[in-house]
Amino acid sequence: MASKRFAAVDKTICVACGACEKACPLGAIKVHKGCFAKVSEDKCVGCGKCEKVCPANSIIMKGRENI
Ligand code: SF4
Ligand code: SF4
8 A cells, every 4th residue: 555645845946966876775766877865666665764864954755645
């Protein structure tokens, strides 16, 4: 069953540091072309670990209710 939450990146403020990529236990978030982080929503379980380590606060957790 899909999780209720998933991570979403505001790519306009992401500094592509890679901390979220290292923190994600599932490899669901990757820095895309060295520019910004991108989440694979189907892999993300909404644990929030990436959100906690992001120095730019560019990750927010979103609900899947409307999907
Ligand atoms: S919320 Fe958890 S599973 Fe989803 S991208 Fe962030 S660290 Fe990975
Ligand atoms: S931790 Fe934050 S700033 Fe760093 S790559 Fe991930 S989303 Fe971007």
